[in-house]
Amino acid sequence: MTRGAGPTPKISLRNVGKQFTVRPSKDQPEGSTLTALEGITLDVAAGEFITLVGPSGSGKTTLLDLLAGLTRPDAGQVLVDGKEVTGPGRDRAVVFQQYALFPWRTAAANVAFGLEGTGSDGRRLSRRERADKARHYLELVGLSGFEDRYPHELSGGMKQRVAIARSLAYEPDVLLMDEPFAALDAQTREQLQEELLRIWRSTGKTIIFITHGIDEAVYLGQRVAVLSSRPGRLKQIVDIDLGERSGDRDVRSDAVFIEHRHKVWSLLHDEVRKAQEAGHAKIRPDGSAPDEAPQLSKRQPSKGQLSKGRAA
Amino acid sequence: MTAPTLTKDLTAPATAATGRPPQPAATRRLPAVARSGARRAGRGIWASGAIVLFLLLWELGPTYLATASTRVFLPPLHEVLRALGSLIAKGQLQNHLAASLTRSASGFGIAVVFAVALGLLVAWYRSLDRFLNPLLEVFRNTAALALLPVFTLLLGIGETSKISIVAYAAFFPVLLNTIAGVRTVDPLLVRAARSLGLSNFRLFLKVILPSAVPTIFTGIRMAGTSSILVLIAAEMVGAKAGLGYLIVNAQSSFLIPDMYAGILTVSLLGLLVNYLLVAVERHFSRWRTAVGSQSN
Structure with missing residues (x-):
């Protein structure tokens, strides 16, 4: 398998940097700049599954936003298929931690959301075609028979399945997943990890998967990219080779798995400590970081802050 | 329909074995249904109580409580x-x-x-x-x-x-x-x-x-x-x-x-x-x- 160094990588980050201007506050009347990412260079091959770990506030989500085209880098280039990313596109799909399902639409209508309007080939799908596709992708994520349910009638795991189906439905090449399983309970998470691997194998998508779980990163990824504490740099990329993992074997208790896990853990450990000492916290969408109590494992996007910045 | 027969089937051997009079589930359930029905009816009465009292007052008040001149302006x-x-x-x-x-x-x-x-x-x-x-x-x-x-x-x-x-x-x-x-x-x-x-x-x-x-x-x-x-x-x-x-x-x-x-x-x-x-x-x-x- 070509590991990044192939002829044209699917995704290529070249010396990417991103800064935020922090609005003036009581403590800092002049405002300041916050460097979220610095000098990130990374190639991802087509069909690869790469996971991204890093301490809180290391710019993981910022990196994903850059790939999704929701923001532009201040330095360097983000290339998909050799072309610079200038905005969101249907060749990439984002799966969010909080599902982001449209509550007024049924599961099937949510999946069909990305199919409405003219597609990348300039063709409009008929209502029947959209419904067929929605049913097909709900089946793929194991939700046959739930087409007419509203999101509030579904459990967290089911909601995330719908969200994954919605992202797959318009057939992007790249799936960008931002801690998609972080809000789920352990059992559901494990189940969905399994399903995601199955879907990845059967569809051949390129997947970039952000997580704060080391186990999850090692279990899912062919490579694990470890980000440093802020400003986020690429600290190291760990190749994961767990061998054949068919059957019901408990991969997580294999010696190889534990070895990889430990490697990622020790790489991350220093960075987490540094982040904690500096009191880094999650970077908010408006570019500020609260940097209050050091928080590591639980991210709490503050709703009020979000709605101020984005609603209009 | 099926519940009473079912309970009879179930309780008959039990009676035979213990000799105690059976207490079929249906009869236990019946008061429960009646009770919840009564509770709902009671809540209904309570909810419309204020309205009923008000209408009663409107009907009887002018006739029995008010003076004749007021009665003209506030007919029952x-x-x-x-x-x-x-x-x-x-x-x-x-x-x-x-x-x-x-x-x-x-x-x-x-x-x-x-x-x-x-x-x-x-x-x-x-x-x-x-x-x-x-x-x-x-x-x-x-x-x-x-x-x-x-x-x-x-x-x-x-x-x-x-x-x-x-x-x-x-x-x-x-x-x-x-x-x-x-x-x-x-x-x-x-x-x-x-x-x-x-x-x-x-x-x-x-x-x-x-x-x-x-x-x-x-x-x-x-x-x-x-x-x-x-x-x-x-x-x-x-x-x-x-x-x-x-x-x-x-x-x-x-x-x-x-x-x-x-x-x-x-x-x-x-x-x-x-x-x-x-x-x-x-x-x-x-x-x-x-x-x-x-x-x-």
Whole structure:
């Protein structure tokens, strides 16, 4: 398998940097700049599954936003298929931690959301075609028979399945997943990890998967990219080779798995400590970081802050 | 049907073995059903108790408690109902009701269309909001009825002035709730839609508008109530038909039971309109968790 160094990588980050201007506050009347990412260079091959770990506030989500085209880098280039990313596109799909399902639409209508309007080939799908596709992708994520349910009638795991189906439905090449399983309970998470691997194998998508779980990163990824504490740099990329993992074997208790896990853990450990000492916290969408109590494992996007910045 | 046979099958051997008289599940369940039925009936009685007491007081109070002169101005309920019946029989009530409904429906309709449109624009364009907001605040805090003389002077005492004042009164609740509805759209949904590459217009149509609909309908419901309120007042000042006119005219003609019949119609109409608008609001917000989990 070509590991990044192939002829044209699917995704290529070249010396990417991103800064935020922090609005003036009581403590800092002049405002300041916050460097979220610095000098990130990374190639991802087509069909690869790469996971991204890093301490809180290391710019993981910022990196994903850059790939999704929701923001532009201040330095360097983000290339998909050799072309610079200038905005969101249907060749990439984002799966969010909080599902982001449209509550007024049924599961099937949510999946069909990305199919409405003219597609990348300039063709409009008929209502029947959209419904067929929605049913097909709900089946793929194991939700046959739930087409007419509203999101509030579904459990967290089911909601995330719908969200994954919605992202797959318009057939992007790249799936960008931002801690998609972080809000789920352990059992559901494990189940969905399994399903995601199955879907990845059967569809051949390129997947970039952000997580704060080391186990999850090692279990899912062919490579694990470890980000440093802020400003986020690429600290190291760990190749994961767990061998054949068919059957019901408990991969997580294999010696190889534990070895990889430990490697990622020790790489991350220093960075987490540094982040904690500096009191880094999650970077908010408006570019500020609260940097209050050091928080590591639980991210709490503050709703009020979000709605101020984005609603209009 | 099957439950008693089932319990008999189950309990018969048990009786034989223990010798104790069986207590079939059906008989245990029956009191439970009866109890919950009784509880529901009891709650129903309790909920309508205040209304019943009020009507009783209205019926008996004037006859037994009030002085003769007061009784003239506050006739007992049965006299009012008789007056109501004769108004209906003569077709007068229907005419007044139709006049009032036409006015409030037209004014209300105009208000909803323009308020929703303006609300969407104001919520979308920040600069428009900054420009218009002070003026809107001034108008919003000017009671509609205070402007009634202005409307009458400028538009006469015909239909135009009445429809206009209803539209004015209904405009602001819808406008403010539309703005609030658009402003409180979950930013994550906007992000999700943006990541799909939706244009501004389609984002608005497919995400912002549907998610604002329940809030907009709350405003529409409030507007419905206030449009009737203002209309009745407007009809009292200058009109030749309508429920407000019926009430004032009956008073000045000393047809006191007729006046109360008019008042009763107004309150029933208000209840009905509110009930209908609540039903519509619920229909459009059924995807919301709180409402959905209750109705399902």
